Amino acid sequence: MFKPTLKVALLASSMLVLVACGEEKKEEQASSAASNTTSTTATSEAAPATSTNQTASVTPAPATGGLTVVSWGGAYQEAQRKTIFEPYNAKTGNVIKEEEYNGEVAKIKAMVESGTVSWDVISVDTATALQGCDDGVLETLDYSKILDKAKVLPGAALDCAIGSDVYATVFAYDTAKLPNGPASIKDLFDLEKFPGKRALQKNPFVNLEWSLIADGVDPAQVYDVLGTPEGVDRAFKKLDTIKSQVVWWEAGAQPPQLLADGEVVMTSAWNGRIANAIKEGKTFKIVWDGQAPDLDMWAIPKGTPNLEKSYEYLAFASSAEVQSALAPYIPYGPTNLDAVALVDAELAKSLPTHPDNLKAAIPLNPQFWGDNGEELRARFNTWLAQ
Amino acid sequence: MSVSAISDDRSTLKSRLRRAERVQRLRAIGLVLPLFLFILIVFVTPIIILMTRAVDNPEIADSLPLTSAALANWDRTDIPGEDVFAAFAVDLVAAQKNKATGLIGKRLNYEMPGTRSKVLQAGRAAEKLTAAPYKEAFLKIDPLWGEIETWKVLERASHRNTSFYLLKAVDLQCSADDEIVNVAPDQALFRDVFIRTLGISTLVTVATLLLGFPLAYMLATLPPKHSNILMILVLLPFWTSLLVRTTAWVVLLQTEGPINDLLLFLGLTDERLQLIFSRFGTVVAMTHIQLPFTLLPIYSVMRTISPNYVRAARSLGAGPFHAFWTIYFPQTMPGIAAGCLLTFILSLGYYITPALVGGPTDQMISYFVALYTNKELNWGQASALGTILLMATLVLYAVYNRLVGIDKMKLG
């Protein structure tokens, strides 16, 4: 057709010719060496860029003044603004520049690879924290600059991220429509007792655990079972039984909306979102059975020019006083063990970390998802699309 | 060109004319050049980068350089010798220091699910290894390192270019015996998605043709005064933001939405239907968006068809349908080809509409390109899927160019 496309087509066809599994090793190497100069310039340029940037972070960066903190927006960031950002600004005289994102770890990776990091501290979920650590896009944290690791909830102090609060995935229904609503995970999977659509998060996390619990596995043993191939098969098989009746949500604001619109009879959701809807007058009810606590975490992208300030911020945000202030705004529990006692007793009952709510909870196990998340997500996406 | 016929010297005239021609041509090229370069740099370069990412494979070669070099001399018949293991130990210690073991684990995990944690474990253990024999030590850490398959995968992954992502994009992989085989059924996904993409595009193309052809015929045969007003109704959706039209369909198709209300009111159904997040909803919304693209080329061809041919056929005794089918319809073929090809090409790349209106089984290939880029951070896989989609599009574009001609493309 036209020349550049022709070139591209040639390139592609030569790629397809290269499809040989290794017998033509020598040939492949020769051709790869030849095309290397052209094809990998982009990445090989990016790699040194990252390292130069790392050295740049050691030497004091040109003071840009502000610290860019990126979080998830909505009511959650509003609560963080009131309890962390504003007190931090008042205390240190720094100015936090707030940004929002939707957990696109790809944005961070692109910044780090190209050495143009403009985000200093980011709020991430545990999966992203582990993934980002593996991919080398997050700074390995030096806890001596933050706080004593022993004061952190077990499992919340990861190599590259520190827990900021504990939220939970629970399920909820509308008491106005279902006066005798579901009470257990088994009910969530019971299409005869509770016919109708249910909404679940488009993510294997929690759904596979719940499938096993509904299939009779004890919540405490759920990861032992899910760690075996048979266990995974069993979970997907159980999930199959309700697949046709599931609406999948992706953004946290969707489940309360789906429930309010009557699109579904029950939905999984983050407890804070449902609590907010109840505050706004909705007749929703949270079922704590089989709740899956998870962590929101703070992490630092590798190569930020404001590394010292970022640590200063993490130390501030992880302190017991600051952490205990969050719960009145959004019912998420603290990760600093000292902060637990500082939360109002009545309020504490609505937190995922309250002992009553933890009775039938899935144990917190980010490491399991760090190790197995990749293939479980791949299988889940395949399963979804089939 | 008879202006300078007075000139005696014919050869000078010829050369002067030729020079003038050349200057003209150069000026024309000069006018086009800025856009040409702009498109080349801002549009083509990114696409070439995307395509190189599909075969780019730096992770292992960068993180395990000594092992990669040692493996180059390996004969692939038996577990590698002590030299490879020693290199592996040195590399792993360095990788552990640079926090690169996660990256290695992730890369190997693509080809051998479950190896990530074992690489991390080996990385931690390698720091404690101080002396030979390394081979025995690694076998003790995990039997994985004593399997030839592991090393075959590692060797394949150590090349700077790989066909892994492109193969995976069509659900193929290299087996332990170095043969290309299908991936396990619970991982097979992309062939289905490509077939689905083609299927949805075909459905949408056929639907737009069936709906667009009669309407184009009516618009072309009405007197201009009426047709101009009706044309506005066709063009308004065309000019309205794609997102607005998708939003409109999201609203209309909701379970508690107007279409379900209407169906219940008319008694056509007893209970509310699942219209949103369904294949039906996706095809309907895409048909609505693509309809003008199919209709307009057909319409412009129809406007040029003289009614006299059909009249002649009728007067010679042909029945109305026979006359239409044998005389009129064949003349509309160029328009049908242009409209349908354009709609088919554009449908292949749909992302926003299926993402908002469709369910998980209605997502097309673009969705997976975005998913692997943004969520899975597997840019090699995203690029491989994108490359195949791009190839399909360019082939169809070439066909379009051949059959229709790009200058015939009209807007509104």
Add this chain to the structure above:
Amino acid sequence: MMALPPYASPLERLWRVAFILLCALVLLFLISPILAIMPLSFNSEPYFTYPMPGLSMKWYADFFQDPRWLDSVRASVFIAVCTTGLSMVFGTLAALGLSRSNFPHRALVMAFLISPMIVPVVITAVGMYLFFATLGFNNTYFGIILAHTALATPFVVITVTATLIGFDQSLIRAGASLGAPPMTVFRKVTFPLILPGMISGALFAFITSFDEVVVVLFIASPDQRTLPKQMFSGIREQISPTIAAAATLLIISAALMLVTVELLRRRSERLRGISS
């Protein structure tokens, strides 16, 4: 209305009625989603169901008072205006060059320049995302404007080229032979002819950039929140009637642009002596 010939049979008449009915249904299908969403923006309740319990302007008040929506409109207008300017320059020059009859490999070059319209936008977006990351253009207005210019210029090329179809190049020579300098010839002869095409092209370029969401989703940071991006995340998370209000405003502006382009097209055809 397409009068049937007097020799039409009853069956043919019946067929004609069915045909008109079918066309009416297709027109209804085309226009009804756009019409259906507009009244909902005046609903007094935040639901998308008919009949509406009451009318209210509060969603428009929401739209015009929420800094997020207003900022997004501002960002979109800024990007679209810059994009339009750039693509006008690139596109018009290229169309003038391409319209010379002796342009080498005209069809191929044209196909190349139009290709951003054809390539699936997700591929363009991911490619630019990877490319711009190495240049540091991600998360900048500059990057978005570059990307949008690449996507929008083909429209200008097509519309301006269309006005030059059938353009008699000897008019230029006539002007030159009468002693007019090239710039004068351009201003007096070429420019008035291509002006309608340029304006249509500008409108197309503007709306292409103004509506574009996929590239923005990839390469923009939340600092560059455009109107489509704001709508996209709104639809994903919570379809509030404010989105319907935004949609209604966009439909009205689309209608205005459509009318402008239609009038221009007719003017251009009249100018070139092509009867419509």
